[in-house]
Amino acid sequence: xxTASLLNNLLAPLAMLAPGSSGxxxxxxxxxxxxxxxVGTGPKWILLIVFLPLxxxxxxxIYAASGNKSKLPAWTTIALLAVAFxxxxxxxxxxxxxxxxxxxxxxxNLHYGEKSFVANFSFYIDKLxxxxxxxxxxxxxxxxLYASEYMSHDIGTGYCRFFxxxxxxxxxxxxxxxxxxxxxxxxxxxxxxxxxxxxxxxFYKKPSAVAAAKKAFIVNRIGDLGLALGIYLTFVHFGTVExxxxxxxxxxxxxxxxxxxxxxxxxxxxxQWIAMLLMVGAFGKSAQFPLYVWxxxxxxxxxxxxxxxxxxxxxxxGVYLIARFYPLFLVSENALPIVAWIGTIxxxxxxxxxxxxxxxxxxxxxxxVSQLGYMFAGLGLLSTTxxxxxxxxxxxxxxxxxxxxxxxxxxxxxxxxxxxLSGVSWMKGWGIVGITMLIGCMNLAGLPYIxxxxxxxxxxxxxxxxxxGYRLMGWVLVFTAIMTAYYTFRVFFRVxxxxxxxEPGEDFHGDDTNDFHPHAPxxxxxxxxxxxxxxSMLAIALAWIDKSAYHGWVGSMVAxxxxxxxxxxxxxxxAAHGEGNPAAVAGPxxxxxxxxxxxxxxxxxxxVVSGLGAIFGVLVAAFFHGPKGWQGLFLGGRTQAxxxxxxxxxxRAGPIPRWAENKWFVDEFYAMVFVTPLRVVSHIFxxxxxxxxxxxxxLFGFLPRVLAWxxxxxxxxxxxxxxxxxxxxxxxxxxxxxxxxxxxxxxx
Amino acid sequence: xMHAFESIQLAQLAFPTEMSxxxxxxxxxxxxxxxxxxxVGFLTRKNMIIMFLCTELMFQAAGLALIAFGRHxxxxxxxxxxxxxxxxxxxxxxxxxxxxxxxxxxxxxxxASAWKExxx
Numbered sequence: 001x002x003t004a005s006l007l008n009n010l011l012a013p014l015a016m017l018a019p020g021s022s023g024x025x026x027x028x029x030x031x032x033x034x035x036x037x038x039v040g041t042g043p044k045w046i047l048l049i050v051f052l053p054l055x056x057x058x059x060x061x062i063y064a065a066s067g068n069k070s071k072l073p074a075w076t077t078i079a080l081l082a083v084a085f086x087x088x089x090x091x092x093x094x095x096x097x098x099x100x101x102x103x104x105x106x107x108x109n110l111h112y113g114e115k116s117f118v119a120n121f122s123f124y125i126d127k128l129x130x131x132x133x134x135x136x137x138x139x140x141x142x143x144x145l146y147a148s149e150y151m152s153h154d155i156g157t158g159y160c161r162f163f164x165x166x167x168x169x170x171x172x173x174x175x176x177x178x179x180x181x182x183x184x185x186x187x188x189x190x191x192x193x194x195x196x197x198x199x200x201x202x203f204y205k206k207p208s209a210v211a212a213a214k215k216a217f218i219v220n221r222i223g224d225l226g227l228a229l230g231i232y233l234t235f236v237h238f239g240t241v242e243x244x245x246x247x248x249x250x251x252x253x254x255x256x257x258x259x260x261x262x263x264x265x266x267x268x269x270x271x272q273w274i275a276m277l278l279m280v281g282a283f284g285k286s287a288q289f290p291l292y293v294w295x296x297x298x299x300x301x302x303x304x305x306x307x308x309x310x311x312x313x314x315x316x317x318g319v320y321l322i323a324r325f326y327p328l329f330l331v332s333e334n335a336l337p338i339v340a341w342i343g344t345i346x347x348x349x350x351x352x353x354x355x356x357x358x359x360x361x362x363x364x365x366x367x368x369v370s371q372l373g374y375m376f377a378g379l380g381l382l383s384t385t386x387x388x389x390x391x392x393x394x395x396x397x398x399x400x401x402x403x404x405x406x407x408x409x410x411x412x413x414x415x416x417x418x419x420x421l422s423g424v425s426w427m428k429g430w431g432i433v434g435i436t437m438l439i440g441c442m443n444l445a446g447l448p449y450i451x452x453x454x455x456x457x458x459x460x461x462x463x464x465x466x467x468x469g470y471r472l473m474g475w476v477l478v479f480t481a482i483m484t485a486y487y488t489f490r491v492f493f494r495v496x497x498x499x500x501x502x503e504p505g506e507d508f509h510g511d512d513t514n515d516f517h518p519h520a521p522x523x524x525x526x527x528x529x530x531x532x533x534x535x536s537m538l539a540i541a542l543a544w545i546d547k548s549a550y551h552g553w554v555g556s557m558v559a560x561x562x563x564x565x566x567x568x569x570x571x572x573x574x575a576a577h578g579e580g581n582p583a584a585v586a587g588p589x590x591x592x593x594x595x596x597x598x599x600x601x602x603x604x605x606x607x608v609v610s611g612l613g614a615i616f617g618v619l620v621a622a623f624f625h626g627p628k629g630w631q632g633l634f635l636g637g638r639t640q641a642x643x644x645x646x647x648x649x650x651x652r653a654g655p656i657p658r659w660a661e662n663k664w665f666v667d668e669f670y671a672m673v674f675v676t677p678l679r680v681v682s683h684i685f686x687x688x689x690x691x692x693x694x695x696x697x698x699l700f701g702f703l704p705r706v707l708a709w710x711x712x713x714x715x716x717x718x719x720x721x722x723x724x725x726x727x728x729x730x731x732x733x734x735x736x737x738x739x740x741x742x743x744x745x746x747x748x
Numbered sequence: 749x750m751h752a753f754e755s756i757q758l759a760q761l762a763f764p765t766e767m768s769x770x771x772x773x774x775x776x777x778x779x780x781x782x783x784x785x786x787x788v789g790f791l792t793r794k795n796m797i798i799m800f801l802c803t804e805l806m807f808q809a810a811g812l813a814l815i816a817f818g819r820h821x822x823x824x825x826x827x828x829x830x831x832x833x834x835x836x837x838x839x840x841x842x843x844x845x846x847x848x849x850x851x852x853x854x855x856x857x858x859x860a861s862a863w864k865e866x867x868x
Contacts, residue, residue, distance in 0.1 A: 708868075715868030719799070719860040720791050727787055 029253035029260075032327055032562060036248035042100035042125055048087045049133060050104075050123065050174040053140075056080040056167030064160035071155065073163040074148030081144055081170060085137040092130045097560060099126035101180045101244065108183065115239060124180035124243045128561035131388060131554065132177045132320055135395045136313050140170045142528045143312075146403055147304035149524035150410055162202060162302065169195035173313055177320060182231040182241040185321070189227060189285065192314045193220050199309060200301040212297035219294040223284015227321075230277030234328070237270050247327060247562050255331040264333040275332035278325055279339060286318025286372050289346040293667055296353075296365040303406025306361065311368045311402050312395035319375045319391050323384050323563035340380020344473050344480075347373030349664070351483040356660030359416045360405050360491050367444060368398055370484060377477060378460035381467055384563040386459035389554040393452040393539045397443035400532035404437040407521045407529070408495065415505030418491055422641035423500040423627075429520025434496045436529040441492045443536045445485035445618060448611030452539035457481060459551065462606045481610050485617025490625045493636065494644070498627030501641040624649070767820045775816035782809035794859045796848050800841075807837050 056077045063073050101122050108119040123129075144166060151162050172191025179185045193216075201213030235241050238249050246252065258266040282288070287295035298310045309315075322329055322339065329335045347370045354366030371394050378387035408424060409416055425434025443453035461481070464474035502518055521529075545553040558564050619635060624646040626636020638644040650657040659665065714725070786805030793799055811830040818826020848858070855862040 712868035717864040717867030719863070720794075723787075723791050727791070 029256040029327075032247055032256065033253055036099070036244055036562070038098055039124075039244040039248075040098050040100040042102040042123075044102065045087065046091060046102040046123060046125065047104055049084050049091065049137065050171060050178060052080045052084040052087075053167045053170035053174065057164045057171060058167075060160045060164030060167060064157055064164065067157075068160060069156050071148055071152070071159075073160045074144065074151070077163045077167055078141060078144045078148065080167070081137060081141040084170070084174075085141050088130070088133045088137045091125065092134060095125070095127065095130060099124065099244075099561075101125070117235070117241075119181040119183035119241055121184065122180040123178040123184075125178065126561045127557040127559075128320075128323060128388070128563050129178055131392070131557040132316075133174065135392055136173050136177060137170065139312050139395060139399055140166075140173075140308060142531055143304045143308040143399065143403070145524050146307075146406075146528040147302070149522050150304055150406060151302060158202075162199070165195050165198045165202075166304075166308075169199070169309060169314070173317075176317055180243055182234060182243075182246075185324075186227065186231060189281070189317065190224065192309070192317065193217065193224065193285070196220075196298070196305075196309050196314055199305040200298045202302055202305070203300070206300070209300040212294075212300040216294040216298050219291050220284045223281045223291055226277045226280025226284070228281075230274050230281060233270065233274045233277060237268075237274065243324075243562070252327055252331070256327060259331045259333075267331050267333075271328075272332040272334070275325070275329040275335035276338075278321060278328065279335055282318030282321045282339075282376075283342065284318075285321070286315050286376070287346075287369050288318070288342050288372065288376055289349060292346055292350065292369045293663075293670065295369055296362050296663070299359075299361045299365045303361070303402055303409060306365070307399040307402035307406065310365070311398040315368065315372055316375070316391045316395065319372070319379065319387055322376075322379045323388060323558070323561075326379075326384060326563045329379075336380045336382070338380070340377050340470070340473065343373040343376025343378075343380060344476050345373070346370065347377065347480045348476055351480045351487065352660055353663050355483055355487045355490070356657050357487075358418055358661070360418050360495060361402070361409065361416050363418075363487055363491055364398070364401050364405055367401075367484060367488065368394075370480060371398065371444075373480075374457060374460050374477065377473065378463060381460065381463040381470060381473075383460060383463040385551050385555040385558045386456065386463055388558050388563070389459055389542070389552060390453075390456035392542070392554055393443065393456040393536065396532055396536040396539055397440045397451075397453055400436060400529065400536055401440040401444060403525070403529055403532065404433050404440060405491075407433045407525050409505070410525075411518050411520060412502050413504040413506070413518075415503060417505075418494045419642040420503040420505075421495045421501065422498045423496070424502070425496040426500055427502075427518070427520070432526045432529055433521060436533040437492060437496055439533040439536055441488045444488045446481055446610060446614045447485075447618070448607055448614065450540075452536055452543070454611065454614070455540060455543035455552070456554075458606045458610060461610055465605065478609055478613055482613040482617040485614040486621045489618045489621035493621055493625040493627065493632060494638070494641070497631040498638055498641070766822055767816075769820075772816055772820045776813055779809045779813040779816065782806075782812065794861055796851065796858050796860055799860065800844050800848065804837065804841070807833060 059076050059080075060073045063076075101124050104121040104123070107121045108117055110117040144163070147162065147166070151159055154162065169192060172188045172195055174188070175184050176188025176192060179188060197213050197217045200216050201210050203209045231241060234246065238246055238252065240246050240249070255267045255271055258264070264272070284291045295310060295315065299306050301310070329339070350366045350369035350373060354363050354370060357363045357366060371390065375387040375390050375394070378384070378390060405416070408421065411430070412421065415421060424430050425437075443451040445451075446454040446457045448454050461474055461477055464470045464477055504518070542553040546556040550556040550559050619633065622633040623635040625638060625644050626632025627638045628636060632638065636645075662668075716722075783806050786802045786809060789802035789805065790799050793802070811833055814826040814830050814833075816826075818824065851863065852858055
């Protein structure tokens, strides 16, 4: 009931502005119809973007087979990915505003009667695709460069294996993002899942890595089932899985108009269920509650994998899925409110867990889950732009954070415990890591004005405050933002500032532990860190490009795709924001009570609330974890790596910090509610199989043996015995014949 | 019809009339005696060659009865059947003797009880 009433609030302005009631003569679906009206055919070189990474996979497989023991796999991968990135860039620059498809080869092309099932190996290019591909190929190139140094301990088969999976991942991700039909998306979806599995389990001799890989794969199966069913239902209902045909489908346009008019009873529940099913797939891949548990464990993989797959690209596939099928989500009464609330719950829950972790990579993992929650909240709040912008900025700064943590892990033999490291920034050769880490932390914390993370998060927060009925969500997200700032800078103050102290870890990337010497990162790692830090900062500019018309450059990219519909709602929102959009003045403004935050317009209020919140979070972190003196902003009092003011608080807070450190026992809860019952059931089935089925089969084997046991003594082994029984048998037979003949004779 | 059985009829030219039952009886008696001797020999002796010879004796007893009945009924079937039996008996004799030789080599004995362990 709650979601239903909130949905009415969400769509209330849409209803007010629906055609007929407001005098607008253009239905809400007009934009979508316009977007998919003329889908052209693109140049073939677009295929390079997809197939070059696949070529990398092939090359690396050959290197592995031929026993290559150099850095050749890395250079091959980097070169191919760089070309793919350049191709993406030229795809972006040559895009003229009309979506187009590029055909590679026929895959499914079935026609039966009036109907058909077409899903070719083709690619659909619009601005949403381009946006995603830009950061996927760009970050993949950078992270491959980083990995060339990071993975150098494993040169040989492991190195080849890593880079071949890396290439396969980028290929799969390209299929996912660029595919022109849902089946291509599914192919890529499963492909990235496979590569994720392979790379989490890269250290396959380590039981925890193997368990984490299996966990990721199995949890994703639940989501993938939803996605598969959603695709199936789409085909059943709309008769096509191709984007161009699907989004230009008249029925869908009618549904959208009905949804905007608030008349969901006009939309069959079958169509509404599509979004609910696709949503489950998105929750699995993007690690949303309740399917988020695999992502923190996925940190068992090498750090470049965590950065590329489990922070920047693959986990945003769920966001892409919802953005791509936004028209389908709009026509579902419950899907978007559920997406928004699940995202908010995930953001809050993951942040509380992240606050209590001691493993810096896990803290980053939980912050990824939390930030993905923000993106989902943005999607659910009808702000695809906010979500996509946050995906982009998050891709940069979270990759940066992971890679900086990875550099620490690499240098200190796998040490990740923030209680055992201190003052890393001041060590010789670690300056760049320290500075870039600071930039990443600032972005994640969302310090006002000077970070790109602030602008993207602000967009989502403001959306929550201006949407009636969602104010609670806004405050939850602001509270989460404060926690984010706290746990982010907790890592920074403890690991990167203060007196120098380092204990080596137990190392599992192939180095000799007996001969530990911390080694500062080399040029490859430093170059990548600097580039990513620069990208994170430059992304601020994106917030200002096209600001008045589209809320930034990302808005202009999203607006020209199916992820956006030029609804009167968007226009009214612009008016609510008080921005000088001529369309807002000319167009219908029915949205009477724009949300005010602290008596200011949403964006202004957000700058105050979330900006001050972020600064407050940093100061709290400084007070509890900061070192003595200026490094702790004159608030901190830490003099040792493993002792800080938080310890006393944690002691007084009773079991709560311990519960948070143990992830609120969600894993244990799942083990109790799902895993153990399933295991018990499987044991029961095992015994049923063993006793009943095997018993039946064995019974049929046993019966002849019993019979044989009865008859067997007759086989005495004495030849004369057999002869006697033969002669006796013959005599009896003869006797019977004689009796019969005599009887017959007697009767006659 | 007559042409088809010409050869058979030619063979029967030598026996224009049926053999009477009283003439048949001694043949059958001899045959039965031979069969019984063979059977008793087979059941009582343990030497495999003797046992084999006893089976041959039973064979020939059956063959004799068949020929006698054939003469009695003026049919060619009995004789034909006996020719078959003789052929098969010849082949079987070769096999059986070879078997006996092999069995002897394994146990250095011709006694059938040497193979008593081949039981169920």
